[in-house]
Amino acid sequence: MSKPTKAVVVFSGGQDSTTCLFWAKKKYEEVIALSFDYGQKHSDELICAKEICKKYGVEHHILDMALLNQLAPNSLTRADIEVDKEAPETGTPNSFVDGRNMLFLTFAAVFAKQRDIHVLVTGVSQSDFSGYPDCRHVFITSLETTLTLAMDYEFEVITPLMWIDKKETWKMADDLGVFDVIRQETLTCYNGVRGDGCGDCPACRLRRRGMEAYLSERK
Template sequence: MNKEKAVVVFSGGQDSTTCLFWAKKKFKEVIAVSFDYNQKHKLELECAKSICKKYNVEHHILDLNLLNQLAPNSLTRQDIKVDKEVPSGGLPNSFVDGRNMLFLTFVAVFAKQRDINNIITGVSQSDFSGYPDCRDVFIKSLNVTLNLAMDYQFDIYTPLMWINKAETWKMAYDLSVLDIVKNETLTCYNGIKGNGCGECPACRLRKNGYLEFKNKYLQSQQ
């Protein structure tokens, strides 16, 4: 196994950018892979490109427009507004069926061609908005499936799986990339960089996490 190389599933958002720099600390060579699935917040791909260029990370964007045809949702359809609240007993309309499964599967194919065993993704069961493909049991299951499907040893790392948004901000702080994550990433479902629109679920989660991080960790060090 090649333990010096890794591929990061990279959107240009807070979580994947934190994971990118986590990977850069852990592995000698890191490659970032992003996906174009006709998302409304396409600026995230520009953020991903910019971050990778600025911090010397090899970057690839793969075309996954088929996902938009298969699973219409508020992240890809102009005529569907993003839910401001998660529906009771259901998933928000920002959920894209099969997205993480497809992302990780295509990244695994990409990685194998380059003799890479390590894959990093920023999914989290602690603040996953009910998305079933962010759960630890799914990641472990897919890891086994990919190994069997390609007769190859993959190790999928999920550095954020058991931490919340405040702790994710703390990780960025500990990695000395807090300002990068705060100012150069795009998490907003409405496609606004940095602090975002402030209204969509992703922005509220990000903002509340930052305030908790600031109050709990930064003030305690002053």
């Protein structure tokens, strides 16, 4: 495979995927963002993703993944399930959506192949994976092999954030010149609040701790 010039970014409109989107825009000549509607309670993230792509000139598509909501009830899709404030001692948090990253990357791969694109970019991180097993390096490398074998087409799944924490993710955004974009225009909050979020859910606390740690060193 020659040096890739195109990439598909799995894009939620949150801090991590938006940082990866701008990272990809620097690295590849053509970038397409792919979002997924799986019945998430904070559906404003899809509006957020659409607005970011329109504002910064990125081709954007939203795929219907409503079946995932039916198969895997969780606190991100069901109004009657509150998000765990703390990670459980055993098992995964109730904000974990079974199969989500596997399905998203699989559909992204199918989409990419039709466009003659070999590179998939996703914002998962083993350093800040919140107990989600499908954010681990071992899963990503396994799926990369599986997708390549399944379609007889070479895929490369790139994870720019895999080995860095939230503090370093904020630094990456700053180095890319999009710190304010990430802080003000993205939606990471499990309760659907843009920017700095609700401040109380696990996603907001993780994001805020990382930002405060980075800003304290940047001064």
